[in-house]
Amino acid sequence: LPEIRRFIDENLTHDELKRRKTATVCYLINELKFRVGDEKDEEEEADTVGASSLRAEHICFNEDDTVTFDFLGKDSVRLLLTAKLDEKVVKNLKEFMKSSDGNTLFDEVNSSVVSEFLDEVMKGISAKVFRTCHATDAVESKLKEVAVSNDAPEYFKKHIATLANLEAAITCNHKRTISASWQQSLEHQKERLKERRKKTRENTRIYKQRVLDTNAKFEERVVNYEAKLEDDKAKLLEYQKELEQREKDGKSLEGVKKRVASKKKTISTGRKRIRDLKAKHRESIEKLKEKLENRQQRDKEMIEKTELQIEARELTRDYNLGTSLKSYVDPRVYLEWGKRVDYDWRNYYSSTLEKKFNWMDPKPAEEEAQ
Template identity: 30%
Template sequence: INFPLLEILPHFFIILLFVRWEEEKYEDGVKWKFLEHNGPYFPPEYQPLPDTVHFYYDGEKVKLSPAAEEVALFFARMLDHEYTTKKVFRENFFEDWRKEMTDEERCLIQDLDKCDFGEIHAMHKAKVEARKNRTKEEKQGLKDANQKIVDEYGYCMLDHHKERIGNFKIEPPGLFRGRGEHPKQGMLKKRIQPEDVIINCSKESRIPVPPAGHCWKEVRHDNSVTWLASWTENIQGYIKYIMLNANSKLKGEKDWEKYEVARKLKTCVDNIRNQYHLDLKSKEIVRRQRAVALYFIDKLALRAGNEKEEGETADTVGCCSLRVEHITLHEQLDGNKCVVEFDFLGKDSIRYYNKVPVISKVFNNLKRFLKNKQPGDDLFNRLSTAMLNKHLSSLMPGLTAKVFRTYNASITLQQQLKELSNKSDNVAEKLLSYNRANRAVAILCNHQRAPPKTFDQSMTNLQGKIDARKEQLSLAKTELKEAKKEAKKKGNSDPKLQTVVKRKKAAVKRCEEQLLKMEVQATDREENKQIALGTSKLNYLDPRISVAWCKNMEVPVEKIYNKTQRDKFAWAIDMTEADFEF
């Protein structure tokens, strides 16, 4: 009763208000308080061709203007590549090249087939060869020059701590390649100028100085984002960013948050699945469409798909933007009932082709959605990606269709590792199991790639090494047999002969291990020929699953992640125990 409660209550409420204000300030999106940097590093300006190197049109020498000559060089550098034989690539290149020409050049150069880039191509090849044959002193000079660039542009001050910047160099101009049969391949990636770049830094910092004679597009002081500079590239209209290095504190926190949201989905995914299964029978068509789309996103890890930017010509789609022409329904196919056949171009114009048995409710709904529609009509005509994500966020804070992709990729990896891994295997066999588990995820996410141009030659070389190792093993076994025979003659009493036998046994064992390693490597390469393992490993798989597997299987983390990747996932490597479960 005598305790002075009334005297301390005001102080208590002041403390509560202060804590609440700090929480609100954080929730408002504050990422940093101070950011200072020197802006991006721009590639050097174009240097004209020497007087001894010429471009020819219809057999005649033509002196091109600098802008047209630079674009001609981009094409000449690629003459050894199959891209320059593709009709779409050539047409897009020629159209954009003519835009860089003078009126006089446009009047003259009308046909790409009459253009001769031979001398320019030969000059480029000579430069490549010269780079390969640089002296030790030349290489060191280049290394020192690059280090100066890194020292000036590769670091920033973030909250008064020096942090490494990731991609501080702006990509030089060139010809767009794209992935798959991209409709924009061959188009000119224009040179980015300071006038295209938005700089982001704190108000109190020193604003980066643009190159002489230039100015920035804009200077912002937005501490709710983590990028230092941005610009819009001209091919796809995508915004490009200069970000902090992968191992920075902010990037690590962002990665951790992404995977924690996916882990949180694990606790409520059954309820969400029950909900969309109930919605398959809803009286509202929009609920049925949403349920079928969610079923595909969940079971097939399809991207949700976003609305096209104005001027976008690539006919790529995701789940919500599928059209009638992209699916075919089969009551019976290959011994399965209710099969949906997908065939469409996904992200980066990579073809998605799959035949999937589905539950009857989904199949019957799809038949209903297709009714009275033309091939070019939307399959989910009442649904958009925004509507789907709004619904998902109401089921779990932070949940989007992309989280399902991360969740299913990570769960698949964890399940596959449990099924495929064997602790008694050697390291090479364990790595093969890891890559097979990763490959299951890559197939689920449709991460394809074209086989490397050098694949066949590489496999031939590896097979040659395997054959040579087999001969070496056969010889080693013969020598061991003879050594044992000789030792037996002497009654196994001669210590020198016993030492020889031990040495021969060790040689046989070493050859067997090396042969197994090579054979596993050949199997791994063949299986991964058209699958891109890196995309899922770096963007969709919780790194803690891989680190825990490494610790549990006694495999060095360096075998899974290279130096750059270890920097990116330093937070996971430091905190993960062998018994981690996603």
């Protein structure tokens, strides 16, 4: 691009009028990212304008040496832009306006003329390719600007891809008319986010209550088991005293010994039951906590995803990202970025565009067959 810019700059002061006009159109395409804008039949199409079809009514020279452009661009969307331009360009515009007599400033200049002009400095480059370079650079710069880890959620990676695509749309002035239902749709999405946050709080409350209920039941059972154990220990002590007394009295010991052995077994079983109960309780609490953490993580991701969707909707409100993605952004930028951050570019492109760009990253035959 630097070489092309030098070539354009050199021709802004060329002696040949048509060449000077062509260079000026290329300057506007390069610096302001205007479309070429070949002349249209006004009876068949809206009066949309590009660089080569600008008329005097579309240009205003301001006191601060800036220039304001005001015209209908692609899809009849108004483009209002004020910029500081090269002095040579301003001089040319003023000259061309004086002789335009209400017609286009750049008569005889169209996309073919522009492409032939650019072809002199770089073979094969056209006006559209020129804009494609800028759009692709915008996407690539944005993707490099934002740090994305390999383990980041898919929805976050898609959001970054959208922000990069937005940069291309802004660069190329791919504006669109905001639909009448846009605001209503946005409010509906915000309401869903509000409900999701409310549901998240309710889910957390439910799980925490389940932990409290489980603890309460556990403590109640432990108290009962320990009380039973204390009763059994007291009974064992009673049997042992009876056994000692019968030994002193020379009486039969068989029955008492059986009761002592039985009670010892009961106590051992009771202790084991308490240990098992505590172990089972710890396991239950851990499972509940794990479920709570998983639930909170899912809710957190759903909230983050919805927040990013709302952010993207608001940022892209009046930009047509589809045009940029389809016709101006080199898809290999997304392919290479996806390799770096472990993201499949197909997850961002529509099925139609995926087929269109499949040449750069063909699926294995077995996947295609599925």
